[in-house]
Each structure stands twice: as structure tokens, then as C-alpha cells.
Amino acid sequence: xxxSKRTNLIAxxxxxxxxxxxxxxxxxxxxxxIMILIALYTILTVGLSLLMxxxxxxxxxxxxxxxxxxxxxxxxxxxxxxxxxVGMLVAAIITGAFAYVVGIPMLRLRGNYLxxxxxxxxxxxxxxxxxxxxxxxxxxxxxxIPKFSLGDLVFKTDRExxxxxxxxxxxxxxxSLNIVNSRVGRALRAVHxxxxxxxxxxxxxxxxxxxxxxxxxxxxxxxxxxxxxxxxIISPSVYxxxxxxxxxxxxxxxxxxxxxxxIFGAAGVTLLAxxxxxxxxxxxxxxxxxxxxxxxxxxxxxxxxxxPEGLTTGSLIRIRKWRAxxxxxx
Amino acid sequence: xxQVRDISTYYGQICALDTVNLRVRPGEIVALIGANGAGKxxxxxxxxxxxxxxxxxxxxxxxxxxxxxxxxxxxxxxxxIPERRQVFGTLSxxxxxxxxxxxRRDKLVRDDIAEVFELFPILNKRQNQQAGTLSGxxxxxxxxxxxxxxxxxxxxxxxxxxxxxxxxxxxxxxxVADLRTRGTTILLVEQNAKAALGVADRGYVLExxxxxxxxxxxxxxxxxxxxKAYLGKGERLQLSRCRADTNLVCLENDGIxxxxxxxxxxxx
Numbered sequence: 001x002x003x004s005k006r007t008n009l010i011a012x013x014x015x016x017x018x019x020x021x022x023x024x025x026x027x028x029x030x031x032x033x034i035m036i037l038i039a040l041y042t043i044l045t046v047g048l049s050l051l052m053x054x055x056x057x058x059x060x061x062x063x064x065x066x067x068x069x070x071x072x073x074x075x076x077x078x079x080x081x082x083x084x085x086v087g088m089l090v091a092a093i094i095t096g097a098f099a100y101v102v103g104i105p106m107l108r109l110r111g112n113y114l115x116x117x118x119x120x121x122x123x124x125x126x127x128x129x130x131x132x133x134x135x136x137x138x139x140x141x142x143x144x145i146p147k148f149s150l151g152d153l154v155f156k157t158d159r160e161x162x163x164x165x166x167x168x169x170x171x172x173x174x175x176s177l178n179i180v181n182s183r184v185g186r187a188l189r190a191v192h193x194x195x196x197x198x199x200x201x202x203x204x205x206x207x208x209x210x211x212x213x214x215x216x217x218x219x220x221x222x223x224x225x226x227x228x229x230x231x232x233i234i235s236p237s238v239y240x241x242x243x244x245x246x247x248x249x250x251x252x253x254x255x256x257x258x259x260x261x262x263i264f265g266a267a268g269v270t271l272l273a274x275x276x277x278x279x280x281x282x283x284x285x286x287x288x289x290x291x292x293x294x295x296x297x298x299x300x301x302x303x304x305x306x307x308p309e310g311l312t313t314g315s316l317i318r319i320r321k322w323r324a325x326x327x328x329x330x
Numbered sequence: 331x332x333q334v335r336d337i338s339t340y341y342g343q344i345c346a347l348d349t350v351n352l353r354v355r356p357g358e359i360v361a362l363i364g365a366n367g368a369g370k371x372x373x374x375x376x377x378x379x380x381x382x383x384x385x386x387x388x389x390x391x392x393x394x395x396x397x398x399x400x401x402x403x404x405x406x407x408x409x410x411i412p413e414r415r416q417v418f419g420t421l422s423x424x425x426x427x428x429x430x431x432x433x434r435r436d437k438l439v440r441d442d443i444a445e446v447f448e449l450f451p452i453l454n455k456r457q458n459q460q461a462g463t464l465s466g467x468x469x470x471x472x473x474x475x476x477x478x479x480x481x482x483x484x485x486x487x488x489x490x491x492x493x494x495x496x497x498x499x500x501x502x503x504x505x506v507a508d509l510r511t512r513g514t515t516i517l518l519v520e521q522n523a524k525a526a527l528g529v530a531d532r533g534y535v536l537e538x539x540x541x542x543x544x545x546x547x548x549x550x551x552x553x554x555x556x557x558k559a560y561l562g563k564g565e566r567l568q569l570s571r572c573r574a575d576t577n578l579v580c581l582e583n584d585g586i587x588x589x590x591x592x593x594x595x596x597x598x
Contacts, residue, residue, distance in 0.1 A: 183432070186421070190429050193418035199400040200378060200410050202433035202480065 008177050011260060015173075019166050023159060032158045034274055036230060039165035041266035043172050043223040045250045046259055047216030050176060052248070053256035054188035055212040057107065060244045061118030064125040065217040067239035068095040069224025071129070074142040074234060084148045088225040092218045099217030100210060107209040114213075122241045129236045141235030148229035161230045168226065172219055176259050179215075188212065249296070253303050255310025264312050272299070331356045331515055332377070332408075332484055337386035339369075339376045346372040348539045349386065354484065359506065359516045361530035361547065363523040363560055369539040370519045371413055374486050377517075378410035379403040390484070405433050409482030413489050415473040419462025423453055426461050426472055430479025439479070446475040449505070467498035474505065478514070485509065486517045491525055503529045523560035527551050535560075 072091035254265020307314030447454035520526035535543040
């Protein structure tokens with residue numbers, strides 16, 4: 001779904017104001033930590049939404065790029081003692097290069113081979129992280145990652161991290177909105193609409209698909225680095241395949257091919273998950289937090305049936321149609 | 331301008347084009363006619379680099395296009411408007427046009443958009459509408475306009491008349507003739523031989539992957555074989571009565587031996 005530049009600007013300013021005000025209403029660290037998670041997932045889903053909605057490819061391996069960002073950052077800052085910013089940048093470059101190398105053979109094939117290949121990648125990644133204990137810390141995780149800092153400025157408390165992650169998330173959003181509304185974005189949408197016709201118009205489709213995969217991987221890596229700085233420890237369970245699937249669910253629920261949809265998806269799914277985790281055990285005696293997954297499944301099915309374009313895009317289409325119907329009825 | 335020399339194209343083991351030779355001179359409209367499955371689309375796809383040729387050479391203005399990909403061929407000034415239009419349905423009309431100029435880096439793109447809007451006023455009116463919501467004729471016009479946006483020297487049109495009302499077909503052919511007067515050379519693929527030969531200078535007839543006939547449009551229109559096969563003139567095919575003994579109905583013309591089971595017992 002395309003928005004005008006003005007709509008995007010208004011939405012962006014509104015989001016910025018909301019984010020500046022929200023911390024005043026948050027009373028405990030638990031609530032702030034959820035807001036931090038939403039920022040991290042926003043960075044991840046915006047990239048994935050570009051890949052799914054614009055290049056028409058599904059990646060079930062975003063957790064791998066997220067994990068690479070975390071582990072490389074950990075290695076550079078802890079084992080090599082380099083500053084956090086260097087760790088984050090180097091991790092992004094290596095992860096991007098990795099996505100490029102695995103992306104070329106995968107994306108030259110037409111159709112959704114990327115989903116299967118990235119799924120395999122995720123399984124391999126989990127095994128490597130668990131087995132290569134000397135490098136990754138194995139099941140115990142990688143510990144002692146420093147807080148993010150720029151010179152003397154250290155982002156130590158959760159409130160400080162909140163500012164950091166949302167600034168980066170906002171940068172990612174602006175960058176992505178600009179890409180979508182540029183010549184490159186038009187080419188991406190063309191690839192999605194008809195690959196053959198895009199090629200006939202001179203669009204190098206394979207090149208673009210790889211480029212978006214790399215971009216989404218770099219975003220994921222940055223989110224992974226931020227998570228590592230914040231948490232101080234990373235362990236394999238975070239990078240399980242289910243996390244990759246959750247990200248796809250966020251994008252699908254929020255709305256494909258929409259940067260704003262990705263943000264709503266990330267926020268909606270995260271808040272809902274926390275809500276269910278707290279409420280379900282109270283409603284059903286003996287229900288564990290894990291049963292939220294069942295509720296998730298039901299919600300996903302309902303969204304796919306009634307709003308297959310996702311919550312944002314889907315409801316906007318409905319509203320526009322309703323308005324048009326009303327106008328023609330008059 | 332364009333020379334296709336001894337081109338053979340295969341789909342796996344199946345030979346779709348067999349040593350095809352074709353030539354387009356600057357400023358011409360050349361029609362390529364033939365029945366369904368003759369290889370017309372395959373030939374265009376081979377020229378524009380979507381399909382690889384197994385043998386032969388494609389030369390455009392002295393440069394070899396034979397082994398180049400589709401995204402490169404368009405930069406040489408060959409624009410291919412594919413069969414069934416293939417507009418970007420989810421994109422706006424304007425975005426479709428901008429994509430046509432995708433590989434151009436010059437600043438005249440806006441001027442060219444104004445020019446195609448002059449040529450196709452309906453597109454101007456619908457410029458912010460999703461291309462998928464246009465009618466068939468409008469989509470064909472958009473496909474042509476999009477093709478023009480790359481400033482092609484050679485425009486290849488694949489079945490622009492397919493699925494369109496006769497009035498719209500006439501309009502499209504008028505536009506094709508108009509484009510030539512603006513300096514674009516045209517290779518027109520059509521099943522609608524009458525419409526195609528009506529605007530073309532020369533033509534080729536493709537049958538089973540081979541060029542079986544070539545000549546000026548007048549020569550082809552006067553050709554008895556072409557008239558029979560593609561223009562629907564000449565003797566009418568006669569059906570026999572349904573024969574009670576075999577329950578078959580057959581064609582009675584010379585040289586044609588084809589029978590089918592009677593559609594209904596007592597029908598004729």
C-alpha cells in the first residue's frame with residue numbers, strides 16, 4: 001500500500017511524539033523492556049516486510065541474521081575488546097556479506113525457494129551455535145557483553161536503552177520509507193507484480209532481490225547487536241526457528257508491503273503475547289504461558305480469513321471501499 | 331536495423347524455432363503472422379533475451395544481442411511489449427510509465443510522460459489509478475506507453491489486439507501507425523492478420539517454427555494461402571451431414587480429412 005509523502009510525514013511525526021511521551025506513563029522496568037523489544041522487532045519486521053512485500057520473497061531465517069549480529073558483536077566487544085559501535089558495524093557488514101553470498105544462489109531461482117533455504121539455514125545456525133561451544137558459549141550462552149556506548153555516553157539503564165533503540169528504529173523507518181518511495185522501491189514493486197515484465201523494462205530482478213535480502217539482514221544484525229548490548233548475555237534459545245516464524249507472523253498480521261504495517265505487526269503481536277502470557281493462566285486454571293501459542297494460531301487464522309492483506313493494509317482497503325460505496329450510493 | 335540470422339530456439343528437446351531469418355529495416359512496420367503455437371511469441375522472447383537461442387545470431391544496429399539478458403537488451407533500444415500486456419497491476423499508471431523509463435538516467439523522462447499522455451489522454455485521466463483496474467484496451471495502451479518510455483528505436487508488440495473489441499483494435503493499430511510516423515520502427519506480432527497487414531509494410535508468415543512466406547503486406551494479403559489460412563477468405567469449409575452408420579460428421583473439402591463424433595444424434 002502506497003501513502004503520499006505527506007501522510008508518511010504526519011505518521012512519522014506522530015510516532016516520534018508518542019515515543020517521546022510514552023516513557024512518562026511507564027511505571028516499571030517490565031513495561032519499558034516490552035517497549036524496547038517492540039523497537040527491536042520493528043527493525044526486524046520492517047526489513048522482512050520489504051523482502052516479503054516488495055521482493056515477494058519469504059525468509060524463515062531472519063533469526064539467523066539477528067543471531068549473527070548478536071554473536072559477532074559479542075565476539076568483537078568481549079574477546080577483542082573493541083568498542084561497541086565497531087562491534088555493531090562489523091557485525092552488520094559481515095552479516096550483510098553472508099546474506100549476499102547465500103542469497104545469490106537462492107534468489108536466482110524463481111518462486112519461493114528462499115523460504116525453504118532460509119528455514120534450513122536457521123536449523124544449521126542453531127546447531128552451530130549449540131555445538132561450537134568455544135566460539136559461542138554453547139547452550140550457556142555468550143556472557144559479559146558490555147553496554148552500548150559512544151565515547152563517554154553509556155546507555156546503561158533501560159530508559160536510556162529505550163532512547164537508543166527507538167532512535168535507531170526511527171532511522172530504519174525513515175530509510176525504508178525513502179527506499180520504498182524511490183526509483184528502487186518502484187523497481188521492487190514491479191518485481192513483485194511481474195518479474196518477467198520488470199526484466200523487460202530493464203530491471204535486474206535477481207540483483208534487486210539479493211539487495212533487499214542483504215538490507216533485511218543488515219537491519220536484523222543491527223537489532224541483534226542492540227539486543228546483545230541491552231541484555232548483556234545471548235543464548236541459542238533466542239535464535240530458534242520459531243522466532244523467525246513469529247517475525248513472519250508479525251509482518252503478515254501487520255500488512256505486507258507496508259512499513260507502517262510492519263511496525264503495527266511488531267507492536268501488536270508483542271503486546272498480545274505479553275497480555276496472553278499474563279491473562280491466560282488466570283482465565284484457565286492450569287494453563288501455562290505456553291498456551292498463548294494456541295491463541296496466536298487462532299488470531300492468525302482469523303486475520304488471514306477476514307483481512308488477508310493484514311490489519312493495516314486490509315482495514316485501509318475496507319475503509320476506502322466503504323467510503324467509495326457510500327459516495328456512489330448518494 | 332534488426333537482423334535475425336538462422337535462429338533456433340528449443341524448449342528442452344522441443345524445437346520451437348527452426349533456423350528463422352528475419353529482417354527489420356529502419357522506419358518499417360513489419361508484421362509477423364501465424365497461428366497459435368507457430369512460434370511468434372518465442373521469436374520475440376528470443377530477440378528480447380528472455381529465452382536463449384540455441385543457434386544463430388541476433389544483430390541490432392551492428393551489435394550482437396544473442397547472449398544478452400532481457401534487462402540489458404532494452405538498454406540497446408529494443409522494447410518488447412509482452413503478450414497479455416503484463417502491466418504492473420498493483421502499481422499506479424504513473425509508476426508503470428516511470429518503470430518503462432527505468433534504465434534511463436536523463437532528465438527528459440517527465441517530458442516523455444507528458445508526450446505519452448498526449449498520445450493516450452485516457453492514461454492521463456487515470457494516472458493515479460492502479461493499473462490492474464484499467465480495462466483491457468486501456469491496459470494495452472498503458473503497455474504500449476510504458477514501452478515507449480524507454481525511447482526505443484525498435485518496438486516489438488506481441489498480440490496487441492488479443493481480447494479487445496474490434497473498435498479498440500482499430501484504435502491500437504492507428505496508434506501503431508502513428509508511432510512509426512514519430513520515428514519508431516515496429517515489429518508487430520499478430521494472430522489478427524487482417525489488422526496487422528493493414529498497417530504493415532512487410533510481413534512474415536511463421537508456421538511450426540519456420541518462416542514459410544515473406545513479402546510486402548500487399549503481396550501477403552493477395553496470397554491465396556494466406557487468405558485461406560489467416561484472412562478467412564476463399565472457399566468455406568463444408569460439413570457433411572451426420573452419418574447415421576458411423577455417427578460421424580466430416581469436412582467435405584479437398585485435402586482435409588477430419589471427422590468428429592456427432593454432437594447430437596439427430597443434428598445436422
